[in-house]
Amino acid sequence: MTAKVITITREFGSGGRTVGRMVADALGYEFYDWNLVDKIATETGFAKQFIEENGEEQGRFSTMLTSSSFGFNLNEQLFEAQSNVIFKLAEKGGCVIVGRCADYLLRNDPNTLCCFIYANEESRKNRVVHEYGETDVPIGKRLKDKDKRRKAHYQYFTSRKWGRSFYYDLCIDTTRIPLNEAASLIVSAAQNFTPSVLRTDED
Numbered sequence: 001m002t003a004k005v006i007t008i009t010r011e012f013g014s015g016g017r018t019v020g021r022m023v024a025d026a027l028g029y030e031f032y033d034w035n036l037v038d039k040i041a042t043e044t045g046f047a048k049q050f051i052e053e054n055g056e057e058q059g060r061f062s063t064m065l066t067s068s069s070f071g072f073n074l075n076e077q078l079f080e081a082q083s084n085v086i087f088k089l090a091e092k093g094g095c096v097i098v099g100r101c102a103d104y105l106l107r108n109d110p111n112t113l114c115c116f117i118y119a120n121e122e123s124r125k126n127r128v129v130h131e132y133g134e135t136d137v138p139i140g141k142r143l144k145d146k147d148k149r150r151k152a153h154y155q156y157f158t159s160r161k162w163g164r165s166f167y168y169d170l171c172i173d174t175t176r177i178p179l180n181e182a183a184s185l186i187v188s189a190a191q192n193f194t195p196s197v198l199r200t201d202e203d
Helices: 016-027 035-044 048-054 060-064 069-092 121-132 139-158 179-191
Strands: 005-010 030-032 095-098 112-118 170-173
Touching: 005 016, 016 030, 016 095, 016 179, 030 035, 035 048, 035 069, 048 069, 069 095, 112 179, 121 139, 170 179
Parallel strands: 005 095, 005 112, 030 095, 112 170
Antiparallel strands: none
């Protein structure tokens, strides 16, 4: 049986988004990443900029409002709305979803293959500079800040420690494995998939 849904959780600069798109193309699946912003905005009325800044990371706006119940409620409303969109996509099937806590949200869906893409710091730095270019902010700080915001968001909404291997069916280090080979591994796993809900939140 082929997995109906594939989630890609990734470290910044690991190439996870590119791998996800390759997997979707190979399987003929829909690919959801930034285009989820439009869907969420349409269904909820949230501004696209707010979704972009807070839909996957503990954004600067929400950081300033951590002591405000209004700020917390607004971010929780966004998370709930975003979750509902992801649930609808999973029910329909035939899709690859990148980030946005989809691995956690679909943890009890027996037809979902959850993957984690990571790489060492040097590899990630090189890829970020190559794909996004340099800025006034040192590349090391860009990685650190992005990871910090992404982990804070994930851990707040899931109560999980981000990146733990036992949450995933497949973990791939793109430091050693080329992106196209990483995609091939995921495609193969998806096509030889046994539906299961045996994932655990326990160490």
